[in-house]
Amino acid sequence: MQKTYIEKLNATPSRLGFGCMRLPTTPQGEIDEPRAMAMIDRAYRAGVNYFDTAFFYHQRKSEEFVGRALARYPRDSFYLATKLPLSLIHSLDEAKEIYRGQLKTLGVDYVDFYLLHAINGARWREVSQNGIVDFLLEEQKAGRIRHLGFSFHDDYAAFEEILTARDWDFCQIQFNYMDVDTQAGMKGYELAKRLGVPLVIMEPVKGGSLATLGEDVAAPMRAARPEKSLASWAMRWVGSLDNCKVILSGMTTEEQVEDNIATFEHFEPLSAREQEIVASVRDAIRGKQFIACTGCRYCMPCPFGVDIPGNFARMNRFAMYGGEKRLRAEWEEMVPAERADACRACGKCETVCPQALHIRESLREIAKRLA
Ligand code: SF4
Ligand code: SF4
Structure with missing residues (x-):
């Protein structure tokens, strides 16, 4: 199993990290413990030593289960990562209570990698003023947190603001060969590298989308390496970037565990030719997008409340990766005033769109399709 020494942290995690948010479940929705235990054991025996959980995963059951699973191994043989659920917390006292409960639930004296969960610009401004970071730094001094970081979901500007606000031990971003211009993106990767902040990567396969591409799009990958899975291409693209230290995979099946182990057991960075293939697949996927909306907002x-970029983002994701059921469910869940069918065709948006998009026509098309 490929491991990487991170000098800044004096830590040597496996490059493949086991994400414990999509463990196999029973028909009742509980963690299927015998299967999940066996998958964790298989990964651990293969050399995976980074296990990532969070307060929220599996309806708040993941931490307890992961703590129990890892308690069977020597404590210094693995790195345990978990996260403070910022969306639930609005005061220092609430943070302290949840954090202390997490250590208890996990059954550990310390957490190796502790993250502020799903931080964005607004949450960062709240957290940086309410003393939570200072409290976590005290905990770090006391040895109960080894490395302090954050997981991130917002745009590049927010990423730069948070990453440069202090000297973080590490941070976790969503990154894959399609998300090079969204969220932190490639610019965020470069910034973290320049600042010497090691990265943990989530969604390397874009929630599974890059593992199930249409065969027309995936043809160049299939032709070049017929024996390799599409997921392995996505993992190798991220793994070929040297500041992507740990690449998390939320594994649900035994097959995924085996496939990931095969990818990282004797890790092969993408060759120049393979990089070209990934770029061509990226172009082919983008070519399927419904509309060239950049999400600039x-x-x-909209004077009538329509969530223009939101409608386009959902339709683009469907056009590129499929998932009609999900698209329809999202449509049903949307506030009616924000949906494409609430557009009154006033035309205001088209006068300011830098991409000169035919917004009205496209919204009409979405409305027609989903009516
Ligand atoms: S044309 Fe644009 S601004 Fe006008 S209602 Fe439709 S979405 Fe809103
Ligand atoms: S202005 Fe144009 S590109 Fe920007 S979010 Fe609106 S529709 Fe998309």
Whole structure:
């Protein structure tokens, strides 16, 4: 199993990290413990030593289960990562209570990698003023947190603001060969590298989307390496970037565990030719997008409340990766005033869209399709 020494942290995690948010479940929705235990054991025996959980995963059951699973191994033989659920917390006292409960639930004296969960610009401004970071730094001094970082979901500007606010031990971003221009993106990767902040990567396979591409799009990958899974291409793309230290995979099946182990057991960075193949597949996927909306939001707010980029993002994701059921469920869940069918065709948005998109026509098409 490929491991990487991170000098800044004096830590040697496996490059493949076991994400414990999509463990196999029973028909009742509980963690299927015998299967999940066996998968964790298989990964551990193969050399995986980084296990990532969070307060919220598996309806708050993941931490307890992961703590129990890992308690069977020597404590210094693995790195345990978990996260403070910021969306639940609005005061220092609440943070302290949840954090202390997490150590208890996990059954450990310390956490190796502790993250502020799903931080964005607004949450960062709240957290940086309410003393939570200072409290966590005290905990780090006391040895109960080894490395302090954050997991991130927002745009590049927010990423830069948070990453440069202090000297973080590490951070976790969503990154894959399609998300090079969204969220922290490649610019965020470069910034973290420049600042010497090691990265843990989540969603390397974009929630599974890059493992199930249409065969037309995936043809160059299939032709070049017929024996390799599409997921392995996505994992290798991230793994070929040297500041992507740990690459998390939320594994649900035994097959995924085996496939990931095969990828990282004797890790092969992508060759120049393979990089070209990934770029061509990226182009092919982008070519399927419904509309070239960049999500810049210059068109917002719509005077009638339509969430223009939100409608386009959902339709683009469907056009590129499929998933009609999900698209329809999201449509049903949307506030009616924000849906494409609430557009009054006033045209205001089209006067400011830098991409000169035919917004009205496209919204009409979405509405027609989902009506
Ligand atoms: S054209 Fe439709 S989406 Fe655009 S501003 Fe007017 S009502 Fe909103
Ligand atoms: S202004 Fe145009 S590109 Fe920007 S979010 Fe609105 S529709 Fe998309």
